[in-house]
Amino acid sequence: MTAVQRIYLDYNATAPLRPEVADEVVRALALPGNASSVHAEGRAARACIERAREQVAALVGARAKNVIFTSGGTEASNTVLSPSFRRLGQEGATRLLIGATEHPCGLNGHRFSADSVATLPVDHSGVVDLDRLREHLGEERVLVSVQLANNETGVLQPVAEIARLVQDHGGLVHSDAVQAVGKIPVDVAALGVDALTLSAHKIGGPKGIGALILASDQLEVADRLIRGGGQEKGHRAGTENVAAIAGFGLAAELARAELNQEAARLEALRDEAQALIRRVAPDAVIIAGEARRLPNTLAFAIPGLKAETALIAFDLEGIALSSGSACSSGKVRRSHVLDAMGVDPQLAEGVLRVSLGWKTTKEDVIRLAEACERVVNTLYKRRASAA
Structure with missing residues (x-):
C-alpha cells in the first residue's frame, strides 16, 4: 500500500x-x-x-x-x-x-x-x-x-x-x-x-x-x-x-531575494484556497477576511466542526494544519486572539489555520480542498442523520 x-x-x-x-x-x-x-x-x-x-x-x-x-x-x-x-x-x-x-x-x-x-x-x-x-x-x-x-x-x-x-x-x-x-x-x-x-x-x-x-x-x-x-x-x-x-x-x-515574487505567489494560492473552501463549505466563515492580512495565512471555521476533530481528519488525509499558534497546541483552551476579536465562542472552537510557504504548490491547495470536501460531507451527513 x-x-x-x-x-x-x-x-x-x-x-x-x-x-x-x-x-x-x-x-x-x-x-x-x-x-x-x-x-x-x-x-x-x-x-x-x-x-x-x-x-x-x-x-x-x-x-x-x-x-x-x-x-x-x-x-x-x-x-x-x-x-x-x-x-x-x-x-x-x-x-x-x-x-x-x-x-x-x-x-x-x-x-x-x-x-x-x-x-x-x-x-x-x-x-x-x-x-x-x-x-x-x-x-x-x-x-x-x-x-x-x-x-x-x-x-x-x-x-x-x-x-x-x-x-x-x-x-x-x-x-x-x-x-x-x-x-x-x-x-x-x-x-x-x-x-x-x-x-x-x-x-x-x-x-x-x-x-x-x-x-x-x-x-x-x-x-x-x-x-x-x-x-x-x-x-x-x-x-x-x-x-x-x-x-x-x-x-x-534568501527571503529578501525572493520577497516580492513569493508574496504574490502565496497570496494567489491563499486566495484560491479560500475560494475552494467556500465552494465545498458555503457556510465557512473566514476570520478577519476583510482585514489586511499576511499573504500566506488563512484562518477559517465551518460551523459545527470542532478544530480538534478536523485536525485529526486532515492529518489522516496527510495534511498538516493548525488550530492556532503552535505554542498553544495540545492545550484545551480557547484562543485569546479570537476572544479579543469577539468571535463567537462556539465558532472559535472550530477555527483552523492554513499557512503556506516556500514549498507550497497549487497541487497542495487542491489536495486541501478535496480533503476539506470529504471532511465537510461527513459533517453534513451527521447533521442530516441527527435531524
Whole structure:
C-alpha cells in the first residue's frame, strides 16, 4: 500500500528548513573555533557570525551593529519588554501598553509589574483600537508593543501609525515581526519603531535562533536578561550558536531575494484556497477576511466542526494544519486572539489555520480542498442523520 504523500501547511508554526540553509549549518558546524578567540579558528567563527549579522540586518533595513542574536523570538521579546529599555541618557518606561492579541511571549514574558501594564483592545478584525491607545499616551513614559502580523489570523497592524502616535508623546515602540518578516516588506526606519524581534525558523532557518533589532545605537536594555561574558557587545551573554546564526543569515538573504515574487505567489494560492473552501463549505466563515492580512495565512471555521476533530481528519488525509499558534497546541483552551476579536465562542472552537510557504504548490491547495470536501460531507451527513 502506497503511503499518502504528506502536505505541510503550517508554516506560521515553523517553516521547513531550506536545503541551502541546512548545508550552511553543516558547514558552520565544522568550524572549530570559539568566536571570542583571537586565533585564526576563532576569527573564522567570528567572520561567520558577522556575515550573518549583515544578512539579517539587510532583511529589515537595519544596521548590522544593531542586530543582537538571541535563542529565538521569545527571548528577544522578553529582553526588550523591560522597564530598562530606554534611549541613552533617559529613563526607561514606567508603563507597558500591549495589544490584546499579542503572542504569549509578549503577554506573559514581559518584565513589567502587573499594575504597570495595560492591554490595548482590538476591533472585530483584530486591529488595535487607536483611540484607546491615544487615551493612554501622555500619562506616563510608555513602551508600546504591537505585533506587525498576528500568528493565528495573519492580521496586519498599523505599526507605522502607532509608532508616530507614541513617539510624538516621547514613548518607545516595539514590534514583534516574527510572523511578518520574509512574507511582507519589513523596514525598521519605515515602520518608525525602536525595536523589532525576529525568529529564523519562520523563514526556513533553524529553530532556536532569533534576533532583537534596535533602531539605533542610542537605545539599550540596561537590565540584561542573560548576563555573563561580553558576547553580542554586552547585550546577551553566552557563547554564540555559530551554526544556527549562519543558517539564520542565509535564510534571511534568501527571503529578501525572493520577497516580492513569493508574496504574490502565496497570496494567489491563499486566495484560491479560500475560494475552494467556500465552494465545498458555503457556510465557512473566514476570520478577519476583510482585514489586511499576511499573504500566506488563512484562518477559517465551518460551523459545527470542532478544530480538534478536523485536525485529526486532515492529518489522516496527510495534511498538516493548525488550530492556532503552535505554542498553544495540545492545550484545551480557547484562543485569546479570537476572544479579543469577539468571535463567537462556539465558532472559535472550530477555527483552523492554513499557512503556506516556500514549498507550497497549487497541487497542495487542491489536495486541501478535496480533503476539506470529504471532511465537510461527513459533517453534513451527521447533521442530516441527527435531524
